[in-house]
Amino acid sequence: xxxAASLTEMPTASAPAWVMVLFAVVxxxxxxxxxxxxxHKTVAALCGAAVLVILSVALDLxxxxxxxxxxxxxxxxxxxxxxxxxxxxxxxxxxxxHFISMWIVRLTGGQANRLFMTLCVVTFLFVSVLTIVPxxxxxxxxxxxxxxxxxxxxxxxxxxxxxxxNSGAIATFASGxxxxxxxxxxxxPYVDFLRVSLPYAVVSLxxxxxxxxWFFRNDLPWKxxxxxxxxxxxxxxxxxPWALVENKxxxxxxxxxxxxxxxGFALAQPLGVGMDFVAMVGATAALLFAGKxxxxxIGKVNWTxxxxxxxxxxxxxxxxxxxxxKWVAQQVVLVSDNRIELLVPLMGGFSAVxxxxxxxxxxxxxxxxxxxxxxxxxxxVPAEPLWWTLxxxxxxxxxxxxxxxxxxxxxxxxxxxxxxxxxxxxTFLKLGGGxxxxxxxxxxxxxMWMHHQxxxxxxxxxxxxxxx
Numbered sequence: 001x002x003x004a005a006s007l008t009e010m011p012t013a014s015a016p017a018w019v020m021v022l023f024a025v026v027x028x029x030x031x032x033x034x035x036x037x038x039x040h041k042t043v044a045a046l047c048g049a050a051v052l053v054i055l056s057v058a059l060d061l062x063x064x065x066x067x068x069x070x071x072x073x074x075x076x077x078x079x080x081x082x083x084x085x086x087x088x089x090x091x092x093x094x095x096x097x098h099f100i101s102m103w104i105v106r107l108t109g110g111q112a113n114r115l116f117m118t119l120c121v122v123t124f125l126f127v128s129v130l131t132i133v134p135x136x137x138x139x140x141x142x143x144x145x146x147x148x149x150x151x152x153x154x155x156x157x158x159x160x161x162x163x164x165x166n167s168g169a170i171a172t173f174a175s176g177x178x179x180x181x182x183x184x185x186x187x188x189p190y191v192d193f194l195r196v197s198l199p200y201a202v203v204s205l206x207x208x209x210x211x212x213x214w215f216f217r218n219d220l221p222w223k224x225x226x227x228x229x230x231x232x233x234x235x236x237x238x239x240x241p242w243a244l245v246e247n248k249x250x251x252x253x254x255x256x257x258x259x260x261x262x263x264g265f266a267l268a269q270p271l272g273v274g275m276d277f278v279a280m281v282g283a284t285a286a287l288l289f290a291g292k293x294x295x296x297x298i299g300k301v302n303w304t305x306x307x308x309x310x311x312x313x314x315x316x317x318x319x320x321x322x323x324x325x326k327w328v329a330q331q332v333v334l335v336s337d338n339r340i341e342l343l344v345p346l347m348g349g350f351s352a353v354x355x356x357x358x359x360x361x362x363x364x365x366x367x368x369x370x371x372x373x374x375x376x377x378x379x380x381v382p383a384e385p386l387w388w389t390l391x392x393x394x395x396x397x398x399x400x401x402x403x404x405x406x407x408x409x410x411x412x413x414x415x416x417x418x419x420x421x422x423x424x425x426x427t428f429l430k431l432g433g434g435x436x437x438x439x440x441x442x443x444x445x446x447x448m449w450m451h452h453q454x455x456x457x458x459x460x461x462x463x464x465x466x467x468x
Contacts, residue, residue, distance in 0.1 A: 020327065045362075099241045110232030112152065123135065144414060153219055158414060163399050170395045177361055189270075207442065348447070349444075352397030356400025360395060399436040
């Protein structure tokens with residue numbers, strides 16, 4: 001289940017410089033297509049993959065069957081996407097997420113300050129458990145309903161949820177797709193995320209909440225009278241947490257299955273199984289014990305993301321085969337003089353800025369083999385600080401622009417579609433860009449401090465590879 005494993009195992013062809021440049025240009029053109037959204041990002045990735053495969057075969061860089069080597073070890077990522085997609089859809093239909101959300105709203109009494117804080121924390125927890133896409137889809141719908149019911153402006157709360165989601169995305173192994181890609185490529189155990197990235201995820205959440213509270217200081221009724229609070233409480237008491245729960249026994253079974261799946265993610269590596277196996281078992285259990293519409297649940301799997309990954313992995317594999325990524329790694333080593341004090345800021349700053357412009361998934365995919373080359377062989381560069389820098393900064397870089405992360409895209413699209421509110425680049429750059437800069441600078445110092453104190457555990461786990 002690892003991009004880097006499949007790439008590292010491939011022989012790196014000795015291609016002429018003009019071939020490396022040509023392939024790199026096609027790859028960057030694909031990323032530009034993803035960033036400016038001229039094409040759907042899946043279409044852009046598949047087009048880029050098709051062009052590079054044609055060029056590779058035409059230039060005798062490799063024979064066509066080599067393409068399968070680019071994908072064979074990455075089938076586990078597809079298993080995680082499919083399994084979690086089915087699981088979240090089935091559990092969502094049980095009414096569990098709506099039930100939890102409504103109780104949270106009732107506990108806040110509808111007060112703007114308490115509601116804001118609660119939504120930020122709940123977003124962090126939801127993303128940590130459910131991954132960023134399903135959590136954002138659930139929370140964006142919830143926020144819009146709350147704002148319509150209470151008369152609050154939706155933009156402050158919805159954008160706050162989007163920004164805080166990127167902090168939750170670095171909390172666990174399975175909370176974000178870049179984490180799954182990087183974690184499996186490096187062989188990082190699930191529990192190490194709880195030891196290394198979770199503490200800074202909490203710190204970055206605090207930074208986000210402080211920045212959001214200041215930016216939206218005039219957009220919500222932060223100070224409310226006792227009469228206002230009483231009226232809000234009375235209004236919220238009319239919300240029914242059980243409204244979408246058709247069967248309480250199904251709700252209970254869904255809760256147990258979701259909890260067991262989360263525990264399974266934590267125990268996967270000690271048990272010697274892959275994350276994809278846990279996700280698929282959870283999905284199967286949900287379909288068997290809590291699902292009604294099996295065809296519908298399977299149809300809700302995000303197949304566009306799977307096709308996007310297929311195209312992306314082929315692109316990276318083709319470019320890797322030319323030796324271009326190895327050359328980039330060599331230049332990074334020369335610039336930094338193999339000093340971790342320079343490599344961590346360089347990796348952190350580049351991955352954050354690139355993720356805010358393109359998307360953190362292709363950035364992570366591109367940098368994984370580069371980190372392996374930089375820290376491999378006789379360089380003497382420790383790999384652990386670079387991996388954790390990549391995990392944290394790729395996710396937090398998504399706060400930089402409206403297209404930097406899927407959470408921001410979902411929030412802005414929901415605002416435009418449901419509330420008719422357009423969020424411009426200028427507004428978002430002032431909000432998310434400032435928060436991102438503080439978070440990324442803090443992340444660089446955090447990783448360096450953890451490394452020098454010896455708090456970063458050595459990566460000794462061997463990724464579980466699918467049987468052949």
